[in-house]
Amino acid sequence: MSALLEATDMWQSFGGVQAVRGMSLEVSRGTITGLIGPNGAGKSTLFNLLSGVIRPDAGQVSFKEQDITRLAPWRRARLGLIRTFQLAREFQRMTVLENLMFAPQLQLGENFWPIFLRPGAVCAQEAEVYRRACEVMEIATLTNLRDDYAGDLSGGQKKLLELARTLMIDCDLILLDEPGAGVNPALMNTLTDMIWRLNREHGKTFLIVEHDMDMIAQLCDPVVVMTQGSLLTKGGFDDLRRDPAVIEAYLGSVANG
């Protein structure tokens, strides 16, 4: 089976710093693939390259066998590749329900403000979108927060909302940048459970960068290990945690850091 996402021989430097050096990565459809590595390994830079926030110095990114290396982030989103946990400022001033109801229009790359200026244009689909948003709030345990502003939610609730938005749109692959960061322990299980359900019950494929090894162990297979901008190894988490090269990469970075 071909990979859903494939990055080949990616290179990216910032001034004199080679952040990504010949990194290649595959994400197979249906997996929750983890991406780990010590601080400064190049994980965030690789994510920026995969989501289209920055253009690589060299290398190629394919999604569903289409070359997307030069596509803008919103064009990638249209194809079904999205990145979450970047709740933009205008969404913070919308309620939970509004955030969910606007998600489908935004994926189509429509300008945000005309939606307010011509409400009739969206009326026809509105009832259906509302029904779906209510279902999605139930799945995400957000129903009792439906009229709260997104900006007032806790860190973990915002992440649940972002995941919920992926159920409102037509996407196949979700890039998650440190889902566990800033989430209190009580919500951590809810968040982990939701990622699991989106994968198993809703067919979403994930690529997750995460420092919390419990979350990686619970969710991810395979796990890709990156160090110094390159691929170190890839495999099941139980094997990797005993792999001397992986231990050395982490311990080395602590010793040098």
Ligand SMILES: Nc1ncnc2c1ncn2[C@@H]1O[C@H](COP(=O)(O)OP(=O)(O)OP(=O)(O)O)[C@@H](O)[C@H]1O
């Ligand atoms: N915009 C930038 N300008 C200059 N250097 C950068 C920039 N972005 C990243 N770097 C450097 O590139 C290297 C890789 O950084 P990156 O943030 O991708 O690593 P990371 O694996 O995500 O680290 P962490 O786990 O700490 O978030 C680091 O040396 C970092 O300082």
